[in-house]
Amino acid sequence: MKQKMKLSILAGVILLSGCAHSYTEEQAQNRLSSQSTLAVNWMQQSGEYRALSWQAFNTAKNIFMHIPVSSEERKAVIVDIDETVLNNIPYEAWLIEKNKSYSDKTWHQWVADRQAEAMPGAVSFANFVLAHKGRVFYISNRDAVDYQSTVDNLIQQGFPDINRETVILKTTGNTDKSARFKDVVAKGYTPVIFIGDNLNDFTGETWHKDNMQRRRFVDENHEKFGMKFIVLPNPSYGDWEGGMSQHYWKLSPEQKMQIRKKNLISWNGGA
Known part of the structure; x- marks a missing residue:
């Protein structure tokens, strides 16, 4: 009987210990949101x-002016929209x-x-490119239903040459x-x-790849960064987050927190 009681108490302690580290769905979502x-x-x-945003576009101006193309070629710059030319951080x-x-809604x-x-x-930068006989194409993964709102927003903010040819959702x-990158080339632009x-x-080379593959791509193409590829920082969200684990976006908030912690590379404390 005593042995059964001991086992029962031990099981209860283990159960309570597990409960102490688990959260309701709402609590887990609160913690997940606050991490950002x-x-x-x-x-x-x-x-x-x-400063980094100014640096990116100042660098791009300098590169644009010094890239030679033939007289028959028309220079194009391909930009993303969100956290590249438009700032959506108030939504975050x-x-x-x-x-x-x-959520999509x-x-x-x-x-x-x-x-x-x-x-x-x-x-x-967009005005600079247009003034120097180039064209900016805004290629975004916003949905087509957001086209008019996106165009209106870009025009309101002063971006030139905004139309169905240049804004590609x-x-x-x-x-x-x-x-969509190939479509720009097909239109006669370089x-x-x-x-x-x-x-x-x-590039499409990093699409749906894990972070190890993404880092490898960067190292293998390091000479293109700051020359052809210009990166703006975004620690708030991105495909790097999903790259931490398979099926990351299908996980619960608590599971995502566990994945985030598991992906930390920490100091050993000097041990």
Whole structure:
């Protein structure tokens, strides 16, 4: 009997111990959302974030002017939209305040409000390219239903040459941009610079790849960064997050927290 009691008590202790480290779905979502707070603080408050945006577009201007093309070729610059030329971080801040995760519904509402501001240096760069006989193509994985809101927002922020030829959104469920890059070439343009906050904004080679493969791509193509590929920082979200684990986006909030912690590479404490 005593042995059974001991086993029962032990089982209870183990059960309680497990409960102490588990969360309800709502608690887990709250914790998951709050983990983005410092990244969003940095993007909204730091001078460094603005400086990096200016640096990216200043660098792109210099590159654009020094890339030779034949007289028959027309230079093109391919840019992403979100966190590249338009700043959507107020939406990310709202998600944190409301303890919510991204959803298509709230994202479409945000886009429809047309409140995104231009990234520092982006409008100046777009006008510069146009003035020097080039063209900017805005290739984004925003959905086609957001086209008019997106165009309105870009025009309101002062971007030139905004129309159905230059603003190319996602028309299917496929987020790989490779085919759309080829469409620009088919129109008679030579893409000389790609600008984005995600490796998938430069090539299809990193699409649906894990982070080890993504890092390998960067190392193997290091000479293109700062020359043909211009990266803007985005610690708030991106395909790098999904690259931490297979099927990451299908996991529960608590499982995502566990994956994030598991992916930390930490100091051993000097042991």
